Amino acid sequence: MELYDQTIHQLQELLRTRQVSAVELTENVLARIERVEPRINAFITPCRDLALGQAEAADRQLAKGEGGPLCGIPLSIKDVLCTQGVRTTCGSKILESFIPPYDATVIRRLNEQGAVMVGKVSMDEFAMGSTTETCAFGVPKNPWNPDYICGGSSGGSAASVAAGECLASLGSDTGGSVRQPASHCGVVGLKPTYGRVSRFGLLAFASSLDQVGTLTKDVRDAALLLGAIAGHDPRDSTSAKEPVPGFDALLAGNIKGLRLGIPKEYFGEGLEPEVRRAVEEGIDRLRKLGAETVAVSLPHTKYGIAAYYIIAPAEASSNLARYDGVKYGFRNLEADSLVEMYKTSRAQGFGPEVKRRIIIGTYALSSGYYDAYYKKASQVRTLIIRDYQEAFAQCDALVSPVTPSPAWPLGAKTDDPLSVYLSDALTVCTNLAGLPALSVPCGFSATGLPIGLQLQGPHFSEAALLNIAYTLEQDLGLCQQRPGLSS
Amino acid sequence: MNISSEDIARVAHLARLALRPDEIETMTHEVGRILTYIDTLNELNTEGVIPTSHALAITNAFREDTVVPSLAREEALKNAPRRNEEAFVVPKIIG
Numbered sequence: 049m050e051l052y053d054q055t056i057h058q059l060q061e062l063l064r065t066r067q068v069s070a071v072e073l074t075e076n077v078l079a080r081i082e083r084v085e086p087r088i089n090a091f092i093t094p095c096r097d098l099a100l101g102q103a104e105a106a107d108r109q110l111a112k113g114e115g116g117p118l119c120g121i122p123l124s125i126k127d128v129l130c131t132q133g134v135r136t137t138c139g140s141k142i143l144e145s146f147i148p149p150y151d152a153t154v155i156r157r158l159n160e161q162g163a164v165m166v167g168k169v170s171m172d173e174f175a176m177g178s179t180t181e182t183c184a185f186g187v188p189k190n191p192w193n194p195d196y197i198c199g200g201s202s203g204g205s206a207a208s209v210a211a212g213e214c215l216a217s218l219g220s221d222t223g224g225s226v227r228q229p230a231s232h233c234g235v236v237g238l239k240p241t242y243g244r245v246s247r248f249g250l251l252a253f254a255s256s257l258d259q260v261g262t263l264t265k266d267v268r269d270a271a272l273l274l275g276a277i278a279g280h281d282p283r284d285s286t287s288a289k290e291p292v293p294g295f296d297a298l299l300a301g302n303i304k305g306l307r308l309g310i311p312k313e314y315f316g317e318g319l320e321p322e323v324r325r326a327v328e329e330g331i332d333r334l335r336k337l338g339a340e341t342v343a344v345s346l347p348h349t350k351y352g353i354a355a356y357y358i359i360a361p362a363e364a365s366s367n368l369a370r371y372d373g374v375k376y377g378f379r380n381l382e383a384d385s386l387v388e389m390y391k392t393s394r395a396q397g398f399g400p401e402v403k404r405r406i407i408i409g410t411y412a413l414s415s416g417y418y419d420a421y422y423k424k425a426s427q428v429r430t431l432i433i434r435d436y437q438e439a440f441a442q443c444d445a446l447v448s449p450v451t452p453s454p455a456w457p458l459g460a461k462t463d464d465p466l467s468v469y470l471s472d473a474l475t476v477c478t479n480l481a482g483l484p485a486l487s488v489p490c491g492f493s494a495t496g497l498p499i500g501l502q503l504q505g506p507h508f509s510e511a512a513l514l515n516i517a518y519t520l521e522q523d524l525g526l527c528q529q530r531p532g533l534s535s
Numbered sequence: 536m537n538i539s540s541e542d543i544a545r546v547a548h549l550a551r552l553a554l555r556p557d558e559i560e561t562m563t564h565e566v567g568r569i570l571t572y573i574d575t576l577n578e579l580n581t582e583g584v585i586p587t588s589h590a591l592a593i594t595n596a597f598r599e600d601t602v603v604p605s606l607a608r609e610e611a612l613k614n615a616p617r618r619n620e621e622a623f624v625v626p627k628i629i630g
Binding site: 149243256282365376379381383389391392408411421424427428469481482483 | 542553558574578585614627
């Protein structure tokens, strides 16, 4: 097995015992990128020289027995996280040449461990999308079938992990943007509890929903990567002062007696039969592994998309007001008045999906419409949270599909934004309630596209979710499978 | 929900977005469809339901008022599209 095909936990041991050097590993991954990137197109900004320099530094640390658990591990980073000295575009022309003067806290934590960054990967513009087709710098392809979307908005992260162009990746999840591409690309995608991971240096989309998440080849790697980035950060006033357990040590591989809720609304109309079959088989396995299942109801699930597509654009319209051409980013230098400069810089810098959401959000917050839209959606958000509270009184976690269908062909829904929005129906409620959730591979479609199974749990229940996913993963053995990209 | 092209133009001005006439037309159609979908929220009686703006029960996050270094001016100005020695430069505001 090639080094790039292995997992973080496999390589940790080889790096520690100096059977493999960080430089050797990084060169192996960089060579893999060179070979498959023309077909995958996951990277906006590859960082070859930076990566090799970091790998050399990691080797010096490892030689002294120093460095954190991720020392020498090549990672890709969604281009939504600020990296000091490395341009950070958020997938948008408006930030095409933005070079952050500081690191996001999660990046600083990875650097302190001695991790290696092989590049910044593509995403839907400002994380607004479910296909990564709104990225201003090219569209990544699904490694399992390059004619299909890899999902989004963390599409570059999912594609680069699945294609072996990195060992793991950081993404962000506002309405499913880690879990959905993970499901479509056959990797593990974890969205931690709101507040579990610092968002300092994460370019804001919808601040009451955004969370940094991980995309990895297996569940143990997710536990390791979460452990490296989680924890309170004084620079993020929304980060929680919650103790961070040793997530990987808690992977017991035993779920006997756990109660798993099956929310009937997640198996309703619009769910494709092969997704239903794969997830139901996963649930059967979980039962055979000793879990009890209990039918639960989250009656307001069907209102999740409508509430989300008011709340997220409303917050986005406010957050994206900062891109005005004054302090950083694109400016129309021809404009001769301030207002003209704002209007034309934003018009030329933002793509159609971002403009659409700014318009929806501004409209929903505008005088006379605030109560009808924003307040109403925020009340429905309360009802969605109550549904979860009642469900978690009866079970430890919820099991469901991640997406109603497997990945669809590139371009198939470009002209129909509403149908793309509706594809997020099974992931947005998690964010509205601030819950942790993950996607773990549970099967394949008839045409060979991956299908994920979603677990959602109460606030700060990541360790329990990871253990359930780990137990299922060990049983199914799917994490060993890699897309058939001829090398 | 019916939304007119005048509504879109008005909101675009509020959002400081210069939209071309064809963009306004497309947007009127698409945003209208999306808002019609969003109107399904009106099926729910939410009278007396307290709106949620934040999913976790974190209130004020206080810290000691200690002075720490902030971004140096030169660093802060580095990405400016137009600048002078000490400030961001924008088109003339007062005539």
